[in-house]
Amino acid sequence: MHPVDVSQIAKSFGSTQAVAEVSFEVRRGEIFGLLGPNGAGKTTTIRIMLDIFKPDHGRVFILGGSMTDEKKARIGYMPEERGLYQDVTLERCLLYLASLKDVPDNEARQRLAEYLERFDLAEHKNKKVKELSKGMQQKAQIITTLLHQPELVVIDEPFTSLDPLNVQLVKDLMRDLRQQGVTIIMSTHQMHQVEELCDRILLIDAGRDVLYGNLAEIRHCFSGHAVLVRALQELPSIPGVEQVVAHNGAVKLTLAEDTTPQEILCQLTAQEVILEKFEIAIPSLDEIFIRVVEEGRETA
């Protein structure tokens, strides 16, 4: 059984349908991207998954069944609304939150020292949380999420407020966790981070799942029938090309249905075009996101 198995959940608040029908599963040891525009229902989906809200219908299996108090200690959750006790020291705050996750005090102190060192926060451990910068608080929040060594991590916008160095640090940490077999669900708007980190994704729009599956396969599906070409001279007219569009310093050639990229390459070399770049045009996740969301809204 997968660590997370969500089936046809729905949730309304009064007359607002926050989640209409969403189903997905998350496999052990993968980084799963939960994507969607603002107000799509991502946070509600996460809250239903973690038993903060009860769904109106549908079911959630988490770590092999329904949520229990015992399972809460096996899950690390970093919510969209960050929260730490502002009036206590960083160390006191993190140790208290770790104790609620059943981490023995000695172990918590040892792990905390390691994390504080890794996140460059060791010298700030005796400062009150409110005295820390936003970025430092963000790192502290990540430590809170991971200190009890959870087997499932749910993390909402993990890169907010972080500088490029710390973004890299968090990405490396997530990769390390994946290698250790930890399952990670990441909700974010930063598509390039998803492309770098995620194995599979779910795109939600207007409370419905509109795109779901392996990231590489999804991108391949959306690649269409086109090639990207950059040449030293202007491209000649090539049979089998239906459309020519400038694209990021290159040219995107949309091919006729019966034309293959191989045939185009042969024709270009035959006409002695000096090529700098020739590749199958695969859309970025940003492009896929925009296309799917816009198509969905047009249909609606």
Next chain:
Amino acid sequence: MKHLWQVAHYEYQRNVFKKSFILLLISVPVFITFSIGLGVFLESLEDNPLPVGYVDHAGVFASPLTTPEISSTWVAKNDESVAFIAYSSEDEAAAELNDGVIQVYYVLPADYSETRRVEQIYIEKPGENAERQFYDFMQINLLSSQPHEIAFRTAAGTDVTVRSLDGRRVIPSGGPTFGLLMPLFITMAFLFMILMSSGYTLSAVADEKENRTMEVLVTSISSTHLIAGKILGIVAIGLTLLFAWTLVIIIGILFARQLGVGWFTDLSMDWRAILATLAIAIPAYALTIALMTAIGAMVTTTQEGQSVSSIFFILHLAPLYISWSFINDPHSPLAVALSLCPFTALMTIGMRNLFTIVPTWQILVSMVVQIICALGAFWLAGRSLRLGMLRYGQRLTWRGLFGTPN
């Protein structure tokens, strides 16, 4: 259960090491010590141990008489006893006064029996003990021809016993005893606990919303453990204060008894009234805590919660403003109604206990009403917490609270 204790321990530690709490903790002992010290100091200024002289031209003190009984009343009043010295002439007395041997001397002229006038001569105003004791001394000696008991009774003065209008409470001449006032002290202590705990409860819940920690907490432990732990921690804070202050008060009483303060000699208690007060006070405390939890979960900031909670505290104190009606008629319909209402019951019954014996049925009905309200408030607290905990910066409305199920 482990999580419950962890939350309680954290809540307790988070508050008891705050400067504001430490100041609160030491405020009452400091106030009591200051009050007692000031009282003893002022009293010491009023008394003067030097002897008192008299020149008796009227023959009132031909064979001067003092009795052990009258001396004992001076001790009971905590008066320092003074000696009386007879002088044959005013010059002799004046010389001793100038030399500081005596603090004052009195002259009884030969026609005293007609004029009833006594002259008092001093350089600095004599001690109050000297004046009081010379007055008693004169009364006893003026009545020396009467039987000893009559002389003493006259010198001892009036002895008024105050009875309540329904005749069910008797207040001795020296005013209500310590034991008689104990239910009122308990009422005031609980009111203080309610005020203090209300603030802590409110901020304990509202702070979680302000700090945005609620979502992390409810995905770590059950909301029941979270709230029960917080309440337990706050009750422990209240008990810490109560215990510390009670200890100081007990030490103060023992000290006062050592000093011979008469008010603390009779420590007999009215246990029925004490139990009745506790029977009302405990559910009243629980009701307030639960309501504050609900309000804390509904409001957006601690400050906003405090303005709402002050309404409930005004209700608690409202009976004070009509306390005169309890003296006139402690069984009036208004007194009974306020005794049965949540919020007003504690203060009303606390005060009525001074003037009457509150009927058992009223205590029981009031207790049951408060327990039912407290249970309802706990239900409300749980619901408002569940619905309001993730509404950051948004107030939970009554419609939202009772309308949409979650």
